Amino acid sequence: MKKSLHKVLALVLAGAMLVGMTACGAEKTAQPETTGTKTEETAPAQEATETAEEQTAVAGMDGWTKFDSQVTLKIPVYDRGGSSNGVADVVNNDWTAWVQEQFGDAWNVKVEYVPITRSDVLTTYALLAADQNLPTICAEYDYPKMTQWINDGYLVPYDMEQFKTVAPTYYQRMVDSGLVGMTQVGGEDYLAFGTRAYGFSTYSWATFYRLDWVKAAGYDKFPEKLSDQIECFKKIKELGLCEYPLGGTRVTGAGVDQNHAYRDYPQDEVLWATTGDYGIPALSTEAQKRELKVINEEYNLGLIDPEFYLKETADAQADFINGKSFQWGTYLSSTISTLESFYAENPNGEVGLMVCPGYVTDDAYHWSTAYRAGLNLGAYVGFSSMASEEEKLAAMMYLEWLAQPETLFTFQWGVEGKNFEYVDGDPVAISTEGMGHNSNVDYWMLVEAIKSIGDIKKDCAAISPQNLPVDFTEDIIANYNGQLDVYNKGFANVDCYFSTAIEAEAEYAPVLYSKYEEYRNQLTMCPVEEFDALYDELSQKYLKDGYQAVIDGRKAAFDAGQGTHLK
């Protein structure tokens, strides 16, 4: 009886599966109908192309005509869950109403903002794509995400000639920032770019250090050369000011242990293209060996906390505040609570800001002040494959409208008297009330990544931390100028960008992050005399773990002309 029951059960389950499969099949056989719908959509699309041609007779906004029937434009906006500043609802607030009034109503476009969960961008886009409901514009700060979306069919190429005519201001910004050559992926124009002021430098990042300890060790400021820096740390330790001046944290993920300071210059182009990226740590290269050897030496000198591999970023922050480490790095803003906490806990403590001294070398460690330069590139912008020609046209118009100086200024600075006021002819922020995250950046990121007055001194002053005993503005400017010197001398290079997705990167990156952390810890903590042999051994393992496949993939793409060249 039981056996027959099981048989019946198996049959029922098999039947259910069959029904399910038939249902799936039915969806597929319904394809002609779908195609029919698409065919029906072709007519308006053709009309839209004609409308586009009409509209592009004169370049820029003067050549635009109002859409005959309302077009819906979907624009992504990050939802960060910030309830501060009165812009908690990112898709429905005074600013979105302002856009509709200024842009939407003027051109018969209904602007709908689509919230994108900031902490889970890929999933949010995947769900929208599955529902055939992608925003007209898809935008992100990361290039790999864009290439993935292109591979997944989310994005379509656009007509560059049309773009130049509909959005000349936006296009010119791309030209001025040297980004036009990067729009193509697989030979077609897929990407447009928001720009980033001073993109070559890392001026908005600063490392703060204990100036009082440096003085106690006999220096007037933080030494420029690596040899002197290590000597300084040793003295600080000898004086008992700090047990482990260099502190240390767990090292994991993308962007760790950048080895630009230890590379040979001018760089070998193939080595640069295959191993010189930000994404995957370059264990097995000579530059990485030099860097890790220095870290190993510092560890064996007792400058690094023996339990560094257990510490997170927040621990390093707390250690700096509590006088247990020498330095701490952060992005700059007018409010830095860590520094406020530092001065509260150490009323007599002195903090300095590490300034790039320009191009300086230290032959003892094969070291220099070379660094990784960025592009003048903000957000990557693409057009949805699910958008009609009219919607794509409206998207280009939106980008152009957004790029108008007066639009951008209002979006970034808000209302005069309420959010800013003019001091000596320059706007100065006085209140963020009613402004979204970082002065509405999530709305205007499609055009610009950071708010810039256009003068580096004023821009540095704007990000200098306030309400502290020390004004760091001059140091921030000096740091920028030091980096500019390194950049102008050719020792700050931009990474190689590939116009195709390197599959091995996506496949092996998670494993390599994990392996790098493991191997790096071993290399940091091994005795100095064993370092070379261990580095060679672990390099071979790392290559077998997938790094060789990544190098080969990049080499093939570079040889095929799908990568940028070293400048």
Added chain:
Amino acid sequence: MAKRNKDVALDAESSRDGNRAIVKFRVSDFLMMFFITILSLTCILPFIHIAAKSISSNNKVVAKLVYFIPKEITLEAYRSIFADAGLTRSMGFSVLVTLAFTALGMFVCICGAYPLSRARLRGRKWLTFLLMVPMYFGAGLIPTYLLYSSYKMLDTVHVLILPLVYSAYNLLIMRTFFMSSIPDSLEESAFLDGASNIQILLKIVLPLSKPILATISLFYAVGRWNSYSDNMYFIRSENLKMVQYKLYQMVASAAEAQTASMSDAAAVTSTPEVLQAASVMFITIPIILIYPFLQKYFVKGTMVGAVKG
């Protein structure tokens, strides 16, 4: 005499209320108490830690100087929370959704569990088997999203209530309870007295099942109160966000702020750790307040429901 000696022996190990364990303290008792204390501390200490942080100054918290005793006590974070209309509104919305969800969930669970617990229901093993399938197999996020989309449930309050009201796990526990606690003879006598199925359920079965009703209600309520992933994927409108999802966003954006560029003149908008801690307290306290009232049922209900029927 023998009887008297027996009484004395009993007295030696028993307290006045008859509890033997209290008078004679064995090593095993000590070990049990020790482990229970450790287990309890693993639950209580993080809570105390968060509570202490929530009323300390941000400077002390950022410096990781606050463990279990608050330092530089301030209620500023709580003032900020209550001043934020969005968060308090979300709290009210979360309470309403949780109540509606629990009520509907209990209705579905009772309606499913009672018939399945009765031997006179033909094919109940098959039905039980079918109802248990979702406990082991799920469709995955994207098919689920598409399903809700086709039912026009996305970005509506329905998506927060309807999909999860059927819980195979809760149904199984309740069915087992009914099977083990409500004898068929009781039901038969009610039938003889002329009661209908609905009357038996309402007037006999449910009044005798208070422990399991309280337990499953708590399961439903706590489950709904703590989950936020459906908010994250299926809700876009700000006014439909539950308070737990807002807390998640708060913590996630603070983590992101440590790595993202903040190169701007505006103030950093990441949420201070103190405010995060206060938000955790704000969100956790309501469910903690309810728990003591249901606890006595809760323990009994889980024990009885767990007995194999």
